[in-house]
Amino acid sequence: MGAEFVALSLTPILIGVCVSVACALPGNFLLLRRQALIGDAISHVVLPGIVVAFLLTGTVRTGPMLLGAAGAAVLAVIAIEAIRRLGRIESGAAMGVVFTAMFAGGVLLLERSDTSSVHLDVEHALYGNLESLIWLDATGWGSLIDATALAGLPVELPRMALALLVVGAFIALFWRPLALSTFDEGFARGLGLRTGPLGLALVVVSAIAAVAAFDAVGSIIVIAMFICPPAAARMMTNRLGHQVAWSMLFAALAAIIGYVLAGYGPLWIGASASVSAAGMIATVSGIILAVAAIAGPHRTRGS
Amino acid sequence: MSLQNIHLVTDEAVAQAEAERTASPLAVRNLTVSYGQTPAIFSVDLTVRAGAMTAIVGPNGAGKSTLLKAALDVIKPLAGTVTVFGEPLAAMRDRIAYVPQRASVDWDFPTRVIDVVLMGLYRQLGLLGRVRSKHRAAAMGALDRVGMTDFATRQIGQLSGGQQQRVFLARALAQDADVYVLDEPFAGVDAATERAIIAVLKDLRDTGRTVLAVHHDLATVPDYFDDVVLLNTQVIAAGPVDDVFTEDNLQAAYGGRLTTARVDPESVAG
Numbered sequence: 001m002g003a004e005f006v007a008l009s010l011t012p013i014l015i016g017v018c019v020s021v022a023c024a025l026p027g028n029f030l031l032l033r034r035q036a037l038i039g040d041a042i043s044h045v046v047l048p049g050i051v052v053a054f055l056l057t058g059t060v061r062t063g064p065m066l067l068g069a070a071g072a073a074v075l076a077v078i079a080i081e082a083i084r085r086l087g088r089i090e091s092g093a094a095m096g097v098v099f100t101a102m103f104a105g106g107v108l109l110l111e112r113s114d115t116s117s118v119h120l121d122v123e124h125a126l127y128g129n130l131e132s133l134i135w136l137d138a139t140g141w142g143s144l145i146d147a148t149a150l151a152g153l154p155v156e157l158p159r160m161a162l163a164l165l166v167v168g169a170f171i172a173l174f175w176r177p178l179a180l181s182t183f184d185e186g187f188a189r190g191l192g193l194r195t196g197p198l199g200l201a202l203v204v205v206s207a208i209a210a211v212a213a214f215d216a217v218g219s220i221i222v223i224a225m226f227i228c229p230p231a232a233a234r235m236m237t238n239r240l241g242h243q244v245a246w247s248m249l250f251a252a253l254a255a256i257i258g259y260v261l262a263g264y265g266p267l268w269i270g271a272s273a274s275v276s277a278a279g280m281i282a283t284v285s286g287i288i289l290a291v292a293a294i295a296g297p298h299r300t301r302g303s
Numbered sequence: 304m305s306l307q308n309i310h311l312v313t314d315e316a317v318a319q320a321e322a323e324r325t326a327s328p329l330a331v332r333n334l335t336v337s338y339g340q341t342p343a344i345f346s347v348d349l350t351v352r353a354g355a356m357t358a359i360v361g362p363n364g365a366g367k368s369t370l371l372k373a374a375l376d377v378i379k380p381l382a383g384t385v386t387v388f389g390e391p392l393a394a395m396r397d398r399i400a401y402v403p404q405r406a407s408v409d410w411d412f413p414t415r416v417i418d419v420v421l422m423g424l425y426r427q428l429g430l431l432g433r434v435r436s437k438h439r440a441a442a443m444g445a446l447d448r449v450g451m452t453d454f455a456t457r458q459i460g461q462l463s464g465g466q467q468q469r470v471f472l473a474r475a476l477a478q479d480a481d482v483y484v485l486d487e488p489f490a491g492v493d494a495a496t497e498r499a500i501i502a503v504l505k506d507l508r509d510t511g512r513t514v515l516a517v518h519h520d521l522a523t524v525p526d527y528f529d530d531v532v533l534l535n536t537q538v539i540a541a542g543p544v545d546d547v548f549t550e551d552n553l554q555a556a557y558g559g560r561l562t563t564a565r566v567d568p569e570s571v572a573g
Contacts, residue, residue, distance in 0.1 A: 190401030
């Protein structure tokens, strides 16, 4: 626990915490708006976006990947709205159709294109590679104040921290109108609030979190974190502010406990290999939700 | 009457209608809303009288709620203009308080009664303004007027239907507006709540405010309201209850259903 921990475990855990909290924050509002599937949808449609970006540019550099993912997310939102309006189909079903179709298209594209030279495959898209985001330049806790060592930080950490900052700033700044329009959109519009652009901004911010997270951790964590921590938090309190605070705590706990369990858990029970950190983090968030559903103080409404 | 006189009379009538609209707390012209192919309301003209209580009545699907929502820009109309004291609505939001249908929101939302009432102060507080003691006092005062101070820190899911409606009214009272627009304020509430709400609304009118409400109980229209608008996609008749609330007009608005309506007002609820 020292030099080895800082070099091998600290950065993946921090990235996991940033991802989890960045997704859980907007997840609270998406869940209360009964739009929780949006997070699911965005994290799936990212795949065809980055495959197309790779085919067009021939690289897996961050810029083109993020652009491709963002483009796919925008396309998906438009397609969902179009299907919902033109087909008069309930929005959950419209999302289901769009994101499964786009994800499947991404898988086909990936199979048919030559990606053997780069790290881009379906497994990576689902589970990411959190364990490989290590900090080789670190020699111990002192490296945290060592400029040369800091320069060697995996790029995913500052990128994810920035995404968390953007999400957090949006939620903090627009807290009041978000709460108002989520609870009572008609009243909010009567006050002159532009609820349409606000709802769209919430989806865009969720997309920023999902797209930034995708490369580092894959879509499994993203989907889990949009829903599990907020849903568990709802059963702990009857106040929105407290719910969001609980959801951040649960998200961070899931990331830390999940990462540690994935890395050391199998060793504790005598197995030799560790398991997927992303999978374990998502599993832990599910367990937290289950515990909250069994023992949370506000499981039934009006109590 | 000579041709010239007819012109004069017409001009006078137009000028008078224009003056009434300018003075009106809420005037809509040619308001049309459509969900899909068929219009929900069609070319509605309505000039609400200042300092009066006006009911909007009509059969199910007549477009009563739609009229309120379109007048307040809660939904986008296909056509039409709305003025508040002669000014465009956008510049006069602070003068209007809207009470949506109670059933339109999710009462499981994680929030307390006092927080819902504080939402009425959003335009004062803005994005990041701190909730100060004067804001809390205003919210508690509004709760007091509807007899709900004891419930201030309760989760809203714990309230009965009548109590929820009172909280919605309190939120509008906190806005301290000139015009109160209510969508079915008596739907599904207990008798005590109905009495409490009508007392508050009459008190608003008696202090110079204007009240416009969608109402479904024909039997109480003459007791509760001064003016009435009979709506069935279009305005069938509008004016003081004594002049407009007649058998013929009701027949025109409700069609064949009027006989049922007279026997059982609940059957035309909505």
